[in-house]
Amino acid sequence: MKIxxxxxxxxxxxxxxxxxxxxSFTVNLPRxxxxxxxxxxxxxxxxxxxxxxxxxVYDRQKRIRPEIIFRKKNTKGKLATxxxxxxNELRYWLSQYPLPHYxxxxxxxxxxxxxxYLHADSASWILREACKRVEIE
Numbered sequence: 001m002k003i004x005x006x007x008x009x010x011x012x013x014x015x016x017x018x019x020x021x022x023x024s025f026t027v028n029l030p031r032x033x034x035x036x037x038x039x040x041x042x043x044x045x046x047x048x049x050x051x052x053x054x055x056x057v058y059d060r061q062k063r064i065r066p067e068i069i070f071r072k073k074n075t076k077g078k079l080a081t082x083x084x085x086x087x088n089e090l091r092y093w094l095s096q097y098p099l100p101h102y103x104x105x106x107x108x109x110x111x112x113x114x115x116x117y118l119h120a121d122s123a124s125w126i127l128r129e130a131c132k133r134v135e136i137e
Contacts, residue, residue: 016134017040019134020036020130020131020134021033021036021037021093023133023134024130024131024133024134025126025130030096030097030098031097031107032126032130033093033096033097034093034094034096034097034106034107035049035050035107035118035123035126036093036127036130037089037090037093037094038052038068038090038094039127040090041086041087041089041090042068042070042084042090043084044070044084045076046120046123046124046127047074047120048070048074048075048076049107049123050105050107050117050118050119050120050123051071051074051105051117052068052070052074052105052106052107053071053104053105053106054099054100054103054104054105054106055104056068056069056070056071056106057069057094057106058099062099064086064091064094064095065086066085066086067083067084067085067086068083068084068086069081069082069083070082070083070084104116105117105118107123
């Protein structure tokens, strides 16, 4: 178990994952669910997920690509661009997420904070709070 972000992270059971998707995300349902789904089904880091561009996930006709592109500059170590197949569960949650209008980032930040994409700390907080709401420690 992690305490103050130190220690071993908990591995979620299938029941806990379903509980998170069904009952826990309350503030911005489609965005938070899509963000969590991207991280869960691609095994990417929070920072990699929030820096995804719309064109890394969707084609020009706004259809979900068969693979998500994680650009070299956004990956840990910046060693190589990688692609991860989009499985049906991820495709479902992405299809529930309305694309941000006139934004290049899939998960745009707050305009008043002048952020182009959702800050990684904000995304981490969203997930921690979601876990607290359903009492997953």
